[in-house]
Amino acid sequence: MIARINGLNLAYTDQGQGQPVVFLHAFPQSRAMWAPQAEALSKTHRVVTLDFRGFGESDAPLWHYTLEQFADDVKGLLDHLSIQQAVLVGLSMGGYTLFAFYRKYADRVKGLVLADTRAQPDTEEGRAGRFTMAQTAYAKGASAIADIMLPKLLSPVALQTKPDLVGQVREAIEQTQISGIAGALMAMAERPDSVPLLTQIACPTLVITGELDGPTPPADGKLMAERIPGARLEIIPQAGHLSNLEQPEAFNGALQSFLKTIQ
Ligand code: MLT
Numbered sequence: 001m002i003a004r005i006n007g008l009n010l011a012y013t014d015q016g017q018g019q020p021v022v023f024l025h026a027f028p029q030s031r032a033m034w035a036p037q038a039e040a041l042s043k044t045h046r047v048v049t050l051d052f053r054g055f056g057e058s059d060a061p062l063w064h065y066t067l068e069q070f071a072d073d074v075k076g077l078l079d080h081l082s083i084q085q086a087v088l089v090g091l092s093m094g095g096y097t098l099f100a101f102y103r104k105y106a107d108r109v110k111g112l113v114l115a116d117t118r119a120q121p122d123t124e125e126g127r128a129g130r131f132t133m134a135q136t137a138y139a140k141g142a143s144a145i146a147d148i149m150l151p152k153l154l155s156p157v158a159l160q161t162k163p164d165l166v167g168q169v170r171e172a173i174e175q176t177q178i179s180g181i182a183g184a185l186m187a188m189a190e191r192p193d194s195v196p197l198l199t200q201i202a203c204p205t206l207v208i209t210g211e212l213d214g215p216t217p218p219a220d221g222k223l224m225a226e227r228i229p230g231a232r233l234e235i236i237p238q239a240g241h242l243s244n245l246e247q248p249e250a251f252n253g254a255l256q257s258f259l260k261t262i263q
Pocket of ligand 1: 025
């Protein structure tokens with residue numbers, strides 16, 4: 001499905017009935033990464049997945065990429081679908097977007113799931129790495145970005161033993177437009193420190209981290225869970241950064257038991 005939001009075509013999928021759960025994908029992926037969650041949860045919930053601007057089947061303009069803009073797009077989609085409140089699930093870049101969303105639209109949040117993400121901003125070195133990666137994207141194309149990102153997104157075990165998963169993650173990266181890759185890299189580089197926000201989060205929150213997550217290791221998840229009042233923490237064994245894809249059953253189990261606590 002396509003919705004016209006903030007002047008762009010945004011692609012989304014809306015399936016199932018019940019309490020709405022909205023999923024926000026990682027960089028540089030698309031809503032397709034939520035297939036195992038959509039299949040399991042749409043039996044009991046209304047599951048909405050969307051492609052951020054710049055990704056998947058959404059428009060990829062040459063500009064305007066900020067995490068606040070991503071949050072405005074999510075809010076626009078909620079309005080379009082007449083969803084007043086939802087549980088929002090964000091993985092990595094999706095989680096960064098949730099902090100931006102919560103700052104502006106806390107009244108639309110029924111619960112938060114912060115998966116394989118972190119509240120800290122980029123270091124100077126991290127920011128410089130984003131600019132280098134954006135230049136690589138322009139110079140060498142999306143397949144060079146796949147070469148860089150695959151060892152970050154998947155654990156060494158998954159890289160060696162799950163060729164279908166590796167192929168799926170690579171394909172999603174290679175299908176991403178360069179304007180989307182570069183735009184999202186700039187957006188992530190410029191994101192503010194969300195650590196001060198953590199103690200202000202007043203909704204039910206689940207933090208999930210893959211045990212083998214390199215980019216956002218369990219220590220980042222623990223920091224969020226310690227500071228967000230009442231938050232639960234789930235460390236998923238044998239999972240790297242895309243923990244929902246590496247260990248979908250454990251991820252879904254954590255999500256389902258959290259959703260049961262939310263009326
Ligand atoms: C992601 O998975 O969204 C990225 O690894 C996030 C990042 O580069 O910080």
